[in-house]
Amino acid sequence: MKRTTFRNPWLPILLLSPQLAIIAVFFYWPAGYALQTSFYLQDPFGFGSTFVGAENYTRLTSSANYQDALTFTIVFTLLVTFFSLAIALLLAVKADKVLRGARTYRTLLMWVYAIAPPVAGLMGVMLFDQSRGNLTQLFQALGWDYTLGVNYWDTAVAMIVVSVWKQIPVNFIFFLSGLQAIPRSVHEAAMIDNRSGMSRFWDVTFPLLAPTGFFLLIINITYALFDTFGIIDTLVKGEPGNNPMTLVYRVFVDGFRGGDLGGSSAQSVVLMVLVLILTIVQFRFLERRIHYT
Amino acid sequence: MADIAETSQTVPLAARKAAATRRRRRIKPGDVVDHTILILGALLMLVPVWMVFASAGHDAVLIHREGLQFWFGDQLGENFRAALLEKGGFTDSVNGVTMLTNSLILGLGFAVGKILVGMTAAYAIVYFRLKFGTLAFWMIFTTLLLPLEVRILPSYEVVQNMGLANTYTGLIVPLVASATATFFFRQFFRSVPEELIEAARIDGAGPWKFFVDILIPLSRTMIAAMFIIMFVYGWNQYLWPTLITTDESLFTLVRGIRQIVQAYADGSTTPEYGQAAALAIIAMVPPVLIVVFFQRWFVKGLTESDK
Numbered sequence: 001m002k003r004t005t006f007r008n009p010w011l012p013i014l015l016l017s018p019q020l021a022i023i024a025v026f027f028y029w030p031a032g033y034a035l036q037t038s039f040y041l042q043d044p045f046g047f048g049s050t051f052v053g054a055e056n057y058t059r060l061t062s063s064a065n066y067q068d069a070l071t072f073t074i075v076f077t078l079l080v081t082f083f084s085l086a087i088a089l090l091l092a093v094k095a096d097k098v099l100r101g102a103r104t105y106r107t108l109l110m111w112v113y114a115i116a117p118p119v120a121g122l123m124g125v126m127l128f129d130q131s132r133g134n135l136t137q138l139f140q141a142l143g144w145d146y147t148l149g150v151n152y153w154d155t156a157v158a159m160i161v162v163s164v165w166k167q168i169p170v171n172f173i174f175f176l177s178g179l180q181a182i183p184r185s186v187h188e189a190a191m192i193d194n195r196s197g198m199s200r201f202w203d204v205t206f207p208l209l210a211p212t213g214f215f216l217l218i219i220n221i222t223y224a225l226f227d228t229f230g231i232i233d234t235l236v237k238g239e240p241g242n243n244p245m246t247l248v249y250r251v252f253v254d255g256f257r258g259g260d261l262g263g264s265s266a267q268s269v270v271l272m273v274l275v276l277i278l279t280i281v282q283f284r285f286l287e288r289r290i291h292y293t
Numbered sequence: 294m295a296d297i298a299e300t301s302q303t304v305p306l307a308a309r310k311a312a313a314t315r316r317r318r319r320i321k322p323g324d325v326v327d328h329t330i331l332i333l334g335a336l337l338m339l340v341p342v343w344m345v346f347a348s349a350g351h352d353a354v355l356i357h358r359e360g361l362q363f364w365f366g367d368q369l370g371e372n373f374r375a376a377l378l379e380k381g382g383f384t385d386s387v388n389g390v391t392m393l394t395n396s397l398i399l400g401l402g403f404a405v406g407k408i409l410v411g412m413t414a415a416y417a418i419v420y421f422r423l424k425f426g427t428l429a430f431w432m433i434f435t436t437l438l439l440p441l442e443v444r445i446l447p448s449y450e451v452v453q454n455m456g457l458a459n460t461y462t463g464l465i466v467p468l469v470a471s472a473t474a475t476f477f478f479r480q481f482f483r484s485v486p487e488e489l490i491e492a493a494r495i496d497g498a499g500p501w502k503f504f505v506d507i508l509i510p511l512s513r514t515m516i517a518a519m520f521i522i523m524f525v526y527g528w529n530q531y532l533w534p535t536l537i538t539t540d541e542s543l544f545t546l547v548r549g550i551r552q553i554v555q556a557y558a559d560g561s562t563t564p565e566y567g568q569a570a571a572l573a574i575i576a577m578v579p580p581v582l583i584v585v586f587f588q589r590w591f592v593k594g595l596t597e598s599d600k
Contacts, residue, residue, distance in 0.1 A: 006499075023472070107585060126569075
């Protein structure tokens with residue numbers, strides 16, 4: 001808030017009301033509804049529902065399917081985050097260093113940002129297709145009998161590869177802007193003290209990039225958890241079967257396919273808590289960053 | 294080489310410059326590695342899309358036999374025409390142009406809605422002293438915590454019960470219900486110098502005049518940046534349109550992708566691979582062009598939003 005402010009009784013309320021109205025109807029109402037239905041068991045034929053307490057939650061902890069989705073989500077998130085950050089960092093460091101063609105490289109490495117996840121997923125379907133995918137043919141030439149949609153981990157590989165590919169541009173943009181914010185003088189001083197490029201990177205550049213890296217870590221975890229929905233849905237062709245599933249995809253499958261409103265809502269609530277924790281970490285960190293930079 | 298050596302004897306300064314240039318021009322092995330890595334990275338981003346584009350120039354039978362192609366065939370115009378104008382390719386009753394229009398409506402409606410709602414709310418939060426200001430602030434920013442994907446089923450129920458399924462309102466407005474733009478503009482307004490509002494008040498400008506005549510013109514770059522990010526975000530929405538639009542006349546291009554994938558899964562007939570590739574290209578061209586052409590604003594908007 002500014003030190004000098006306007007004093008006007010009704011204008012701020014008028015200004016805030018569209019925002020407040022929209023979030024009340026389309027955010028708080030649904031979120032409350034999820035919380036409420038997570039304690040009820042829906043009749044499968046639509047004849048009302050009964051209060052079952054925490055049963056929907058305890059059902060989750062004992063469900064092998066849910067445990068499986070949880071394990072897969074953790075593995076998936078770790079791999080996607082690690083590879084997309086590592087590849088993007090390497091490319092950003094190089095793009096920051098070269099003099100010739102820097103602009104062209106920057107454009108070529110970031111434009112994929114604009115491609116929708118399901119479109120990337122469709123490209124994955126085409127390239128990893130069981131019988132005619134170009135990558136499948138390559139794998140088969142190398143002796144790997146790759147079957148998308150049949151073998152659990154083969155499908156997981158396609159999901160991870162496409163998700164990493166789609167996320168590299170975002171990480172690249174942030175890393176590059178982080179690198180460009182490091183003053184030239186720091187580089188020059190480091191250059192005098194240490195001639196080895198590798199140790200200069202790990203001792204000087206990398207620590208200075210840490211704030212960007214931490215911010216991106218959160219962004220990437222959120223991406224792997226939620227924004228990959230379109231990629232996963234297209235790669236399993238809308239038919240999950242016994243393919244790997246992330247937690248968010250399970251919420252969708254159980255709720256819309258299985259008609260298990262209570263169970264799906266309980267899963268939503270679990271995810272809400274998860275995101276809440278992530279965001280608290282992020283906000284604490286962001287507040288710090290505002291003060292010190 | 295010889296004449297450079299000659300001049301260096303006669304004009305030392307010029308020679309030193311020439312030598313410096315030469316040293317800079319000499320290709321170091323490190324540079325080769327750097328460029329190789331960057332070129333490989335660029336190819337990684339480019340080649341898959343290129344293959345889809347090139348495959349849009351072939352008929353379904355060839356792609357069915359050999360997979361995606363590296364070079365165009367003779368069907369490029371035909372496939373794009375069919376993808377844009379023919380009904381009953383992957384959908385029953387709409388063609389590509391209708392889906393393109395719907396994507397534009399969603400992208401524009403979402404971006405404009407987000408910016409209008411976000412700017413006004415941020416203005417109220419930053420420039421007014423309110424009794425319930427802190428409460429409103431936290432109510433608004435809690436929405437940043439939970440993406441639509443998390444509360445998808447209850448949101449669907451609520452919108453459905455309001456009779457908003459298969460309407461543009463039901464498609465766009467629930468997506469606007471998160472505070473990303475509000476947060477972004479709040480951060481920007483806070484960085485606007487305090488002197489401006491003091492000067493405006495001394496000159497007798499009211500809150501409305503200050504907003505319209507000073508703050509909005511000042512925010513032009515920010516609005517542009519936000520517009521690009523939000524347009525791309527809205528255009529690329531998938532899950533919500535999939536649920537809320539079952540009526541094909543409201544399908545967006547990205548929603549249409551699901552139909553293509555289902556044709557792949559169906560397996561009873563050979564899907565029109567060429568047309569599918571063409572439709573995928575059509576779905577990515579507008580957001581990609583915007584991001585590439587307005588790169589500077591877009592990058593600024595994206596990287597500033599984290600501060």
